[in-house]
Amino acid sequence: MKRSFRKYHRILGIIISLPLVLTVLTGMLTTFVREWSLNIxxxxxxxxxxxxxxIFHLEGIYPLLNGLGLLGLLGTGLTMSGLFGKKTRQNPKN
Structure with missing residues (x-):
């Protein structure tokens, strides 16, 4: 199961990385230009x-795609982390 989630996580990470990097960088630069009067x-x-x-005429769906991509990455990442796996009981050594 973890192997398939790793495959999906890797593919989804590659696909979603460009839009997320673009969103993060432009958000930071917008803040710098507006709030700190930085002239770039x-x-x-x-x-x-x-x-x-x-600019890409995707204003209605772009945030939704970013959000769904992040939720997918969170879901597959948390599944792989083992946080929600079955708890095994440790046998105490006597």
């Missing part, structure tokens, strides 16, 4: 349109 040569509105998926 790119307007905050453009960064925000990338952050929300508006």
């Amino acid at each position: 040569g790119v307007p905050a509105s453009f960064l925000l349109s990338i952050h929300t998926g508006e």
Whole structure:
């Protein structure tokens, strides 16, 4: 069972990594530009349109896909961690 979850976790991680990195970096840069008045040569509105998926015309589904991808990674990761596995009783040594 863990082997199949590792396979799914690896595939899902590769697929979801680019949108998540893009979302994180543009979110951080937008904060830097707006709150700290950092001039990087790119307007905050453009960064925000990338952050929300508006530039790709995916603003309605982009956050949903990011969220579902993260939930999938959390689910497979927690399953592999053994936190929810059967507890085995340790035999006390007498």
